[in-house]
Amino acid sequence: MKILLVDDDAFALQLLSRQLANLGFVNIVPCLRAQEALVWLESNSAHFGLIFCDLQMPEMDGVEFVRQLVHIGYRGGLALVSGEDERVLQTAERLARAHRLDVLGALHKPVAPQALQEMLARHARRVAGKPDATPRTYTPQQLRQAIDDGQLINHYQPKVAFASGELIGVETLVRWQHPDDGLVEPDQFIGIAEDHGMIDDLTRMVLGAALRQGGAWHAGGLPLQVAVNISMDNLGALDFPDVVERAAAAAGMPLTHLVLEVTESCLMKDPLSPLDILTRLRLKRIGLSIDDFGTGHSSLAQLRDIPFTELKIDRSFVHGASRNAYLQVILEASLGMARQLGMKTVAEGVEESEDWHLLRACGCDVAQGFLVARPMAAAELPGWLREWETRRGELTADAA
Known part of the structure; x- marks a missing residue:
């Protein structure tokens, strides 16, 4: 699975990349700017199975980035990451779900390895249980x-x-x-x-x-x-x-x-x-x-x-x-x-x-x-x- 990381903090990007690599995920694209991430997505959105997005970023914050994900029709998984107050993080998570994005959940900075592992395990179980066919409509x-x-x-x-x-x-x-x-x-x-x-x-x-x-x-x-x-x-x-x-x-x-x-x-x-x-x-x-x-x-x-x-x-x-x-x-x-x-x-x-x-x-x-x-x-x-x-x-x- 190809993973996109979006965070203006270079150290946080490096740390999360290393944590994911330790869990067996090696196809990782880190981006320091949300605009840069959108360029990747607009040309390769179908190829990214998961995005980790920081909420507090200059130029374009995480909420704006979520709005752009909806605009380009992103259909992969989304995990929110932030050092903000927990209630702010929860509100952003609910907003992303309201946009019908596939939200894995929210993680606090610095990301705890155990929390990351549990989130990815839940996501894997959920994906395994999802039907492939689009439900049909009835009259x-x-x-x-x-x-x-x-x-x-x-x-x-x-x-x-x-x-x-x-x-x-x-x-x-x-x-x-x-x-x-x-x-x-x-x-x-x-x-x-x-x-x-x-x-x-x-x-x-x-x-x-x-x-x-x-x-x-x-x-x-x-x-x-x-x-x-x-x-x-x-x-x-x-x-x-x-x-x-x-x-x-x-x-x-x-x-x-x-x-x-x-x-x-x-x-x-x-x-x-x-x-x-x-x-x-x-x-x-x-x-x-x-x-x-x-x-x-x-x-x-x-x-x-x-x-x-x-x-x-x-x-x-x-x-x-x-x-x-x-x-x-x-x-x-x-x-x-x-x-x-x-x-x-x-x-x-x-x-x-x-x-x-x-x-x-x-x-x-x-x-x-x-x-x-x-x-x-x-x-x-x-x-x-x-x-x-x-x-x-x-x-x-x-x-x-």
């Missing part, structure tokens, strides 16, 4: 046909207790089993359903299948909590609580083991209309989870006004928290508030053991993420559970 008519033909299927992502590692539930995540394209991820069709009046039909189909599966698990001696995401359309139908109750009874699924997840952004569209429905759902002993907590604009008002039983912390506050003091402060504050309100806490996006141990030490209740398991078909759950039992002890070794 509203194709999605309507898929809903009518029963091509949408549920996958389930396990949720485990931090304290013991015990499997306590799953989140339901819909997939499209396309006859030609195979398994299609929801980000390729949920937006279509929302924009073309199909999200209510889709959600009710997902909910019905999840209730039947939950009932089957209960009948088989596996009393899991089943979480299902609901839409704003569902929260506008006054009969929704009764529909859920009837479907759960028919499926043999206890309402006390059903959790409905509602995003902050969904509630913000109409803060009054859902109040009737959500209150009635709680009267039926259905759990309510505020999903993606912290990413909206009125979280505290919603916690005050709506009887949520669970607070689900967005992955943007979870992933990498073990390396980020600011995220740790936010996590501890969120978890402490939830405890005071008597709410269960769920951390989504748990992908690294360091984050697991941090969240466990902070008293978070439930973990969900790739460290535990990826979403899977219901038939795969028993096999995963056997495998999980062999490794959960490593994550809960101090439980006794």
Whole structure:
């Protein structure tokens, strides 16, 4: 892989070049000026797999350089390096991600060899798992046909207790089993359903299948909590609580083991209309989870006004928290508030053991993420559970 280094500090360039060489990267182009780096990129952008860019440079700073990377259509990886305040570094990282650049992360000067090695290892794992093909697009008519033909299927992502590692539930995540394209991820069709009046039909189909599966698990001696995401359309139908109750009874699924997840952004569209429905759902002993907590604009008002039983912390506050003091402060504050309100806490996006141990030490209740398991078909759950039992002890070794 060809690497471009951009930094006005000659010593820093030399040091980083040597560190990369020690890790086996020898095809390195160092540049003292951002303009010089852009000349290289404009003629050879496809040949650079990775760029390390300093933020604080004369003539053109790192933020301007990022803007130029977008302009020339750079598609490789980007790592930001700086001696600036950590929050400035984080803001620059978020900006680069907002530009849809492939950001590996941010490193502080002087770059620690271990941090560099870990960043490159994460990047290598991520690249290895990326599909080569560009996802295709679908029409509203194709999605309507898929809903009518029963091509949408549920996958389930396990949720485990931090304290013991015990499997306590799953989140339901819909997939499209396309006859030609195979398994299609929801980000390729949920937006279509929302924009073309199909999200209510889709959600009710997902909910019905999840209730039947939950009932089957209960009948088989596996009393899991089943979480299902609901839409704003569902929260506008006054009969929704009764529909859920009837479907759960028919499926043999206890309402006390059903959790409905509602995003902050969904509630913000109409803060009054859902109040009737959500209150009635709680009267039926259905759990309510505020999903993606912290990413909206009125979280505290919603916690005050709506009887949520669970607070689900967005992955943007979870992933990498073990390396980020600011995220740790936010996590501890969120978890402490939830405890005071008597709410269960769920951390989504748990992908690294360091984050697991941090969240466990902070008293978070439930973990969900790739460290535990990826979403899977219901038939795969028993096999995963056997495998999980062999490794959960490593994550809960101090439980006794």
